[in-house]
Amino acid sequence: MTPMTHLAKGANAPVPTAPLRIAVGRQQAPGVPAVEASAVLLDATGTVRGDADIVFHGQPAHPSGTVRHVGTGEGSGQLAEWLELDLPRIEPAVQRVLVAGSCDDGTFGQVPGLYAQVTATDGTILTHYDITDATSETAFVLGEFYRRDGAWKFRAVGQGYDSGLAGLATDFGVVVAEAPMATPPLPATAAVTPPASGPAALHGVGKSGAVPGGATAPPTAKPVPGAVPGSVPLPAPAVASPVLPGAGVPVPHAVPGAVPVAVPEQQTSPITAPAAAPGTAPSWGAGLFHFEPLVFSGKGEKTVTVALPFPQDSAPVILEARVGRQYNFLAVQIVGRSTDVFCNDLPDHYGRALLNPPRKGGPLKLRVRHSGTWELTVLPLTTALPIGPGTIQGSGREIFVHTGTAADLEVRAKDPHSGWFQLNQYQGDTPDDLRRPTEQLVHAWNGRRVKEKVHIPDGPLFLAIDKSRHHWELTLEPLPLA
Known part of the structure; x- marks a missing residue:
């Protein structure tokens, strides 16, 4: 036995x-x-x-x-x-x-x-x-x-x-x-x-939003082989809705490519980053969609239209979010889809996530939910934060571009709330290839600290901290040439 x-x-x-x-x-x-x-x-x-x-x-x-x-x-x-x-x-x-x-x-x-x-x-x-x-x-x-x-x-x-x-x-x-x-x-x-x-x-992701199982009653429980006898059904608990926080004002954050916001009496949470590693331009660079940044702002719940002529099968763009100082939970959903771009806390009231435009092209609508004031900026993928030899620090969700040679990436992160941390790699030959991660490099979620070393191949490629409330530190060490 x-x-x-x-x-x-x-x-x-x-x-x-x-x-x-x-x-x-x-x-x-x-x-x-x-x-x-x-x-x-x-x-x-x-x-x-x-x-x-x-x-x-x-x-x-x-x-x-x-x-x-x-x-x-x-x-x-x-x-x-x-x-x-x-x-x-x-x-x-x-x-x-x-x-x-x-x-x-x-x-x-x-x-x-x-x-x-x-x-x-x-x-x-x-x-x-x-x-x-x-x-x-x-x-x-x-x-x-x-x-x-x-x-x-x-x-x-x-x-x-x-x-x-x-x-x-x-x-x-x-x-x-x-x-x-x-x-x-x-x-x-x-x-x-x-x-x-x-x-x-x-x-679930990609569904119409129909409630699974509808309002059906719990099934009648039967004794389970190997279990203790005398089964009885338990009542179904109700779902607690996410807390949508209150009022605040936008917080500036020093990120290359971002549109600055002039707001008095703000605390900043700047990212410190080394210069990008030398390397060739992405082979799909000419195929990326280039446009001037679009800025949307509001308070509470609002639907905004990103009126850009996205091409068919476009690569992702970057959605940058800033919320007020008092609260940090933000939800942003693409209207017509069940996927969320943001549905999480922003640890320093700032975060950047990948946003996939419609496959057929054309504009899209975003539903924003936050009880305080918020600001969203839609940016081209070319504004991803360069990552090269050295150390970069920040918090929450972020998008990076690596154009150098193969390297080891040391990842350190901690979250006082014992959340989880996910770092994904995006790479491919066409803009469409960048819409889904090619590899999950780090997935850690059962403790407060992350300390891992992962290998990343020759660029060009993108790295995205897709899920995190952590404060993190990334150190890139290029591998010696053979």
């Missing part, structure tokens, strides 16, 4: 490539908040592909049949929700499966004996992870299954979110339906969908 592996936070262990069951459990006691388990399927970029990639009691099976929510069980003073994964049959496009939990009537610090446990179908316990450091969180990624060298491993993650299931979901490319804001009043053209219950209010 395979011995059980007790995992500490951040540790991992191999699991057999076989059908497995996962329990999200706790001690059973009066007045303890209910915990709902869910599974989230992610592709190589760390995002969901659509609504169906979220599995929970209201949407209990993935279309592939490889991931299922199979009910709740209780016994011996324990209560657990169970998931099933058929690892041999999971689609190759799925690289990770998160095991998450949420509770709406309390915090995880009030949940005694919280754990995630992986078992074989015969009931043999393979891994067990006790979460002992929960406090004010209302959503948790307890663990994840991930592919490595053709096999599967399970990692004890223990990443909590005070912002509830909505905060967790937005980190993985999920759009959350929100209730209307009390102030400021919404424009007549803006439509707001009230939240549904539980993960049903989450919409």
